[in-house]
Amino acid sequence: MADPPPGxxxxxxxxxxxxxxxxxxxxxxxxxxxxxDAADLVAETFLIAWRxxxxxxxxxxxxxxxxxxxxxxxxxxxxxxxxxxxxxxLRDDLRSMPAEPExxxxxxHAAEIxxxxxxxxxxxxxxxxxxxxxxxxxxxxxxxxxxxxxxRLHRARRRLERLMNQTTPGREPARTQGDPA
Amino acid sequence: MxxxxxxxxxxxxxxxxxxxxxxxxxRRDLCTRIGHSPIPAAPSPRRGRRRLVPLLxxxxxxxxxxxxxxxxxxxxxxxxxxxALTFTSQGTSSTSASSTRTPTPRGTTRSSRSIT
Numbered sequence: 001m002a003d004p005p006p007g008x009x010x011x012x013x014x015x016x017x018x019x020x021x022x023x024x025x026x027x028x029x030x031x032x033x034x035x036x037d038a039a040d041l042v043a044e045t046f047l048i049a050w051r052x053x054x055x056x057x058x059x060x061x062x063x064x065x066x067x068x069x070x071x072x073x074x075x076x077x078x079x080x081x082x083x084x085x086x087x088x089x090l091r092d093d094l095r096s097m098p099a100e101p102e103x104x105x106x107x108x109h110a111a112e113i114x115x116x117x118x119x120x121x122x123x124x125x126x127x128x129x130x131x132x133x134x135x136x137x138x139x140x141x142x143x144x145x146x147x148x149x150x151x152r153l154h155r156a157r158r159r160l161e162r163l164m165n166q167t168t169p170g171r172e173p174a175r176t177q178g179d180p181a
Numbered sequence: 182m183x184x185x186x187x188x189x190x191x192x193x194x195x196x197x198x199x200x201x202x203x204x205x206x207x208r209r210d211l212c213t214r215i216g217h218s219p220i221p222a223a224p225s226p227r228r229g230r231r232r233l234v235p236l237l238x239x240x241x242x243x244x245x246x247x248x249x250x251x252x253x254x255x256x257x258x259x260x261x262x263x264x265a266l267t268f269t270s271q272g273t274s275s276t277s278a279s280s281t282r283t284p285t286p287r288g289t290t291r292s293s294r295s296i297t
Contacts, residue, residue, distance in 0.1 A: 010216050013212075013215070013216055014212060014216065017211075017212045017215070017216075018212070021200075021208055021211075021212075022200035022203075025199055025200055025203065026194060026198070026199060026200060029193070029194055029199040030192065030193050030194055035199065038199070042211070043211060043215065046211070046212075046215050047215050047218060050215050050216065050218065050220070051220050051221065086211060086214040086215060086218070087211055089204070089206065089207035089210050089211070090203060090207045090208070090210075090211055092207070093202050093203045093204055093207050094199060094202060094203070096202065097197075097199055097202040107190060107191065110187055110190065110191060111191050114187075114188065114191055125184070125185070125188045126188065128185055128188075129185045129186075129188035129189040129191075129192070130188070130189065130192050157184040157185070160184045160187070160188075161184055164184075164187070
Protein backbone atom coordinates (compact mmCIF):
# COMPACT_ATOMS: atom_id res chain seq x y z
CA MET A 1 0.00 0.00 0.00
CA ALA A 2 1.33 3.47 -0.88
CA ASP A 3 2.16 5.85 1.95
CA PRO A 4 -0.29 8.73 2.35
CA PRO A 5 1.10 12.27 2.00
CA PRO A 6 2.85 13.40 5.23
CA GLY A 7 0.14 15.97 6.06
CA UNK A 8 -2.66 13.41 5.77
CA UNK A 9 -0.68 10.91 7.80
CA UNK A 10 -0.17 13.41 10.62
CA UNK A 11 -3.83 14.43 10.58
CA UNK A 12 -4.90 10.75 10.69
CA UNK A 13 -2.54 10.12 13.59
CA UNK A 14 -3.77 13.15 15.53
CA UNK A 15 -7.34 11.92 15.10
CA UNK A 16 -6.35 8.44 16.27
CA UNK A 17 -4.47 9.84 19.26
CA UNK A 18 -7.22 12.24 20.30
CA UNK A 19 -9.88 9.55 19.96
CA UNK A 20 -8.16 6.76 21.83
CA UNK A 21 -5.41 8.14 24.07
CA UNK A 22 -7.58 7.91 27.18
CA UNK A 23 -8.64 4.31 26.56
CA UNK A 24 -5.04 3.21 25.97
CA UNK A 25 -3.93 5.07 29.09
CA UNK A 26 -6.65 3.37 31.18
CA UNK A 27 -5.62 0.00 29.73
CA UNK A 28 -2.09 0.42 31.09
CA UNK A 29 -2.97 2.04 34.42
CA UNK A 30 -5.33 -0.88 35.17
CA UNK A 31 -2.54 -3.39 34.65
CA UNK A 32 0.52 -1.69 36.16
CA UNK A 33 1.59 -1.41 39.75
CA UNK A 34 3.54 1.78 39.11
CA UNK A 35 1.11 4.08 37.40
CA UNK A 36 3.74 6.48 36.10
CA ASP A 37 5.13 3.61 33.95
CA ALA A 38 1.95 3.85 31.91
CA ALA A 39 3.28 7.06 30.35
CA ASP A 40 6.13 5.23 28.60
CA LEU A 41 3.85 2.43 27.48
CA VAL A 42 1.27 4.83 26.06
CA ALA A 43 4.06 6.61 24.20
CA GLU A 44 5.43 3.30 22.88
CA THR A 45 1.98 2.14 21.72
CA PHE A 46 1.24 5.34 19.82
CA LEU A 47 4.76 5.43 18.41
CA ILE A 48 4.14 1.99 16.91
CA ALA A 49 0.77 3.21 15.61
CA TRP A 50 2.47 6.27 14.07
CA ARG A 51 5.01 4.08 12.29
CA UNK A 52 2.37 1.62 11.15
CA UNK A 53 -0.42 4.00 10.20
CA UNK A 54 -1.04 1.93 7.05
CA UNK A 55 -1.95 -1.09 9.21
CA UNK A 56 -4.42 0.74 11.48
CA UNK A 57 -7.94 -0.45 10.58
CA UNK A 58 -10.22 2.36 9.39
CA UNK A 59 -13.46 1.48 11.13
CA UNK A 60 -12.47 0.32 14.60
CA UNK A 61 -8.87 1.09 15.47
CA UNK A 62 -9.27 0.57 19.23
CA UNK A 63 -9.10 -3.27 19.31
CA UNK A 64 -6.03 -3.03 17.06
CA UNK A 65 -4.49 -0.54 19.51
CA UNK A 66 -5.27 -2.91 22.39
CA UNK A 67 -3.49 -5.65 20.44
CA UNK A 68 -0.40 -3.42 20.18
CA UNK A 69 -0.77 -2.41 23.84
CA UNK A 70 -0.81 -6.09 24.92
CA UNK A 71 2.52 -6.70 23.21
CA UNK A 72 3.99 -3.48 24.60
CA UNK A 73 2.88 -4.55 28.09
CA UNK A 74 4.39 -8.02 27.59
CA UNK A 75 7.71 -6.42 26.60
CA UNK A 76 7.50 -4.17 29.65
CA UNK A 77 7.04 -7.21 31.90
CA UNK A 78 10.10 -8.79 30.29
CA UNK A 79 11.98 -5.62 31.22
CA UNK A 80 12.41 -4.44 27.66
CA UNK A 81 10.71 -1.06 27.87
CA UNK A 82 12.51 1.99 26.61
CA UNK A 83 12.10 5.06 28.72
CA UNK A 84 10.63 7.72 26.48
CA UNK A 85 11.60 11.33 26.78
CA UNK A 86 8.43 11.74 24.73
CA UNK A 87 6.26 11.00 27.74
CA UNK A 88 7.88 13.19 30.41
CA UNK A 89 4.87 15.41 31.03
CA LEU A 90 2.40 12.56 31.01
CA ARG A 91 4.55 10.71 33.56
CA ASP A 92 4.49 13.72 35.89
CA ASP A 93 0.69 13.91 35.63
CA LEU A 94 0.30 10.23 36.48
CA ARG A 95 2.67 10.51 39.44
CA SER A 96 0.40 13.11 41.00
CA MET A 97 -2.67 10.90 40.55
CA PRO A 98 -4.47 10.02 43.82
CA ALA A 99 -3.85 6.53 45.25
CA GLU A 100 -6.23 3.61 44.80
CA PRO A 101 -9.10 3.63 47.33
CA GLU A 102 -9.32 0.82 49.89
CA UNK A 103 -11.57 -1.98 48.71
CA UNK A 104 -14.17 -3.79 50.76
CA UNK A 105 -13.29 -7.20 52.25
CA UNK A 106 -15.62 -9.03 49.87
CA UNK A 107 -14.03 -7.37 46.85
CA UNK A 108 -10.55 -8.08 48.16
CA HIS A 109 -11.45 -11.75 48.35
CA ALA A 110 -12.77 -11.67 44.78
CA ALA A 111 -9.60 -9.89 43.65
CA GLU A 112 -7.53 -12.60 45.31
CA ILE A 113 -9.40 -15.28 43.36
CA UNK A 114 -9.08 -13.30 40.15
CA UNK A 115 -5.33 -13.21 40.65
CA UNK A 116 -5.30 -17.04 40.87
CA UNK A 117 -6.28 -17.21 37.21
CA UNK A 118 -3.60 -17.47 34.55
CA UNK A 119 -2.38 -14.25 32.90
CA UNK A 120 -4.14 -15.20 29.68
CA UNK A 121 -7.51 -15.76 31.39
CA UNK A 122 -7.20 -12.55 33.37
CA UNK A 123 -6.39 -10.58 30.24
CA UNK A 124 -9.39 -12.02 28.39
CA UNK A 125 -11.80 -11.26 31.19
CA UNK A 126 -10.33 -7.80 31.75
CA UNK A 127 -10.61 -6.86 28.09
CA UNK A 128 -14.30 -7.73 28.20
CA UNK A 129 -15.19 -6.43 31.66
CA UNK A 130 -12.93 -3.37 31.92
CA UNK A 131 -12.38 -2.31 28.32
CA UNK A 132 -15.89 -3.38 27.32
CA UNK A 133 -14.93 -5.31 24.18
CA UNK A 134 -17.44 -7.59 22.46
CA UNK A 135 -16.39 -10.93 20.98
CA UNK A 136 -15.46 -9.51 17.55
CA UNK A 137 -13.36 -6.75 19.12
CA UNK A 138 -11.79 -9.25 21.48
CA UNK A 139 -10.79 -11.40 18.48
CA UNK A 140 -9.24 -8.34 16.81
CA UNK A 141 -7.29 -7.47 19.96
CA UNK A 142 -6.04 -11.03 20.43
CA UNK A 143 -5.35 -11.56 16.73
CA UNK A 144 -7.44 -14.72 16.49
CA UNK A 145 -10.73 -15.89 14.95
CA UNK A 146 -13.99 -14.75 16.52
CA UNK A 147 -15.00 -18.30 17.35
CA UNK A 148 -11.63 -18.93 19.03
CA UNK A 149 -12.02 -15.77 21.11
CA UNK A 150 -15.53 -16.84 22.14
CA UNK A 151 -14.34 -20.29 23.21
CA ARG A 152 -11.38 -18.89 25.14
CA LEU A 153 -13.61 -16.38 26.91
CA HIS A 154 -16.13 -19.08 27.78
CA ARG A 155 -13.39 -21.27 29.27
CA ALA A 156 -11.91 -18.39 31.24
CA ARG A 157 -15.35 -17.62 32.71
CA ARG A 158 -15.87 -21.28 33.64
CA ARG A 159 -12.47 -21.39 35.36
CA LEU A 160 -13.27 -18.25 37.33
CA GLU A 161 -16.67 -19.68 38.32
CA ARG A 162 -15.07 -22.93 39.43
CA LEU A 163 -12.56 -21.03 41.57
CA MET A 164 -15.32 -18.92 43.11
CA ASN A 165 -17.28 -22.04 44.00
CA GLN A 166 -14.25 -23.85 45.40
CA THR A 167 -12.88 -21.04 47.49
CA THR A 168 -13.99 -19.69 50.76
CA PRO A 169 -12.32 -16.57 52.20
CA GLY A 170 -8.95 -17.34 53.79
CA ARG A 171 -8.35 -20.54 51.76
CA GLU A 172 -6.09 -20.29 48.71
CA PRO A 173 -6.84 -22.51 45.69
CA ALA A 174 -4.19 -23.79 43.28
CA ARG A 175 -3.36 -21.56 40.33
CA THR A 176 -5.25 -22.63 37.20
CA GLN A 177 -3.68 -23.33 33.84
CA GLY A 178 -5.10 -21.07 31.14
CA ASP A 179 -4.67 -21.01 27.37
CA PRO A 180 -1.51 -19.23 26.31
CA ALA A 181 -2.26 -15.74 25.02
CA MET B 182 -22.93 -12.95 40.50
CA UNK B 183 -22.12 -13.05 36.77
CA UNK B 184 -18.38 -13.51 36.20
CA UNK B 185 -18.11 -10.46 33.95
CA UNK B 186 -19.96 -8.37 36.53
CA UNK B 187 -17.61 -9.68 39.19
CA UNK B 188 -14.51 -8.75 37.18
CA UNK B 189 -16.03 -5.36 36.39
CA UNK B 190 -16.38 -4.71 40.11
CA UNK B 191 -12.63 -5.31 40.40
CA UNK B 192 -11.72 -2.55 37.95
CA UNK B 193 -8.71 -0.88 39.62
CA UNK B 194 -9.58 2.56 38.27
CA UNK B 195 -13.31 2.57 38.96
CA UNK B 196 -14.15 6.05 40.17
CA UNK B 197 -10.54 7.18 39.75
CA UNK B 198 -10.08 7.81 36.04
CA UNK B 199 -6.41 8.38 35.15
CA UNK B 200 -7.44 10.29 32.02
CA UNK B 201 -8.85 12.98 34.29
CA UNK B 202 -5.45 13.38 35.92
CA UNK B 203 -3.76 14.10 32.60
CA UNK B 204 -3.55 17.73 31.59
CA UNK B 205 -4.60 18.57 28.05
CA UNK B 206 -1.16 20.11 27.52
CA UNK B 207 0.62 16.82 28.34
CA ARG B 208 -1.66 14.98 25.93
CA ARG B 209 -0.98 17.48 23.13
CA ASP B 210 2.74 17.46 23.86
CA LEU B 211 2.97 13.67 23.53
CA CYS B 212 0.93 13.68 20.31
CA THR B 213 3.13 16.39 18.76
CA ARG B 214 6.37 14.68 19.75
CA ILE B 215 5.29 11.33 18.34
CA GLY B 216 3.97 13.00 15.19
CA HIS B 217 7.40 14.52 14.60
CA SER B 218 9.40 11.37 15.25
CA PRO B 219 11.00 9.71 12.22
CA ILE B 220 9.38 6.80 10.45
CA PRO B 221 11.89 4.04 9.66
CA ALA B 222 11.81 3.02 5.99
CA ALA B 223 10.02 -0.26 5.44
CA PRO B 224 12.24 -2.95 3.88
CA SER B 225 11.30 -3.27 0.21
CA PRO B 226 10.29 -6.74 -0.99
CA ARG B 227 12.64 -6.36 -4.03
CA ARG B 228 15.64 -6.04 -1.74
CA GLY B 229 14.61 -9.23 0.04
CA ARG B 230 14.31 -11.04 -3.27
CA ARG B 231 17.74 -9.81 -4.34
CA ARG B 232 19.22 -11.47 -1.27
CA LEU B 233 17.29 -14.69 -1.75
CA VAL B 234 18.26 -15.43 -5.37
CA PRO B 235 22.04 -15.87 -4.83
CA LEU B 236 21.30 -18.00 -1.77
CA LEU B 237 19.04 -20.30 -3.79
CA UNK B 238 21.64 -20.57 -6.60
CA UNK B 239 24.40 -21.41 -4.09
CA UNK B 240 22.19 -24.03 -2.42
CA UNK B 241 21.36 -25.60 -5.79
CA UNK B 242 25.07 -25.80 -6.75
CA UNK B 243 25.99 -27.43 -3.42
CA UNK B 244 23.12 -29.91 -3.74
CA UNK B 245 24.10 -30.82 -7.30
CA UNK B 246 27.74 -31.31 -6.32
CA UNK B 247 26.71 -33.51 -3.41
CA UNK B 248 24.50 -35.69 -5.59
CA UNK B 249 27.28 -36.05 -8.18
CA UNK B 250 30.25 -36.83 -5.95
CA UNK B 251 29.02 -38.44 -2.80
CA UNK B 252 28.85 -42.21 -3.15
CA UNK B 253 25.86 -43.95 -1.75
CA UNK B 254 26.61 -47.20 0.12
CA UNK B 255 26.42 -50.15 -2.27
CA UNK B 256 26.20 -47.87 -5.24
CA UNK B 257 29.89 -47.73 -6.25
CA UNK B 258 30.93 -48.55 -9.77
CA UNK B 259 32.95 -51.65 -8.80
CA UNK B 260 30.16 -53.07 -6.69
CA UNK B 261 27.53 -52.42 -9.32
CA UNK B 262 29.58 -53.78 -12.21
CA UNK B 263 31.59 -56.43 -10.32
CA UNK B 264 30.86 -59.37 -12.63
CA ALA B 265 31.30 -57.41 -15.82
CA LEU B 266 34.63 -56.04 -14.65
CA THR B 267 35.87 -59.54 -13.79
CA PHE B 268 34.90 -60.66 -17.29
CA THR B 269 36.85 -57.92 -19.03
CA SER B 270 39.97 -58.30 -16.92
CA GLN B 271 40.18 -62.12 -17.13
CA GLY B 272 38.74 -62.56 -20.61
CA THR B 273 36.27 -65.19 -19.46
CA SER B 274 32.80 -65.19 -18.15
CA SER B 275 32.59 -65.42 -14.41
CA THR B 276 30.88 -68.73 -13.67
CA SER B 277 32.15 -69.27 -10.18
CA ALA B 278 29.97 -69.21 -7.12
CA SER B 279 30.91 -65.65 -6.50
CA SER B 280 28.04 -63.37 -5.84
CA THR B 281 27.11 -60.73 -8.34
CA ARG B 282 25.14 -57.66 -7.72
CA THR B 283 22.63 -56.23 -10.07
CA PRO B 284 21.92 -52.54 -9.75
CA THR B 285 18.30 -51.72 -9.34
CA PRO B 286 16.77 -48.50 -10.61
CA ARG B 287 16.79 -46.99 -7.13
CA GLY B 288 20.49 -47.63 -6.71
CA THR B 289 20.15 -50.40 -4.18
CA THR B 290 21.81 -53.69 -5.02
CA ARG B 291 20.40 -57.17 -4.99
CA SER B 292 22.62 -60.20 -4.44
CA SER B 293 22.16 -63.24 -6.62
CA ARG B 294 24.05 -66.43 -7.15
CA SER B 295 24.99 -67.41 -10.68
CA ILE B 296 24.02 -70.89 -11.84
CA THR B 297 26.97 -73.19 -12.62
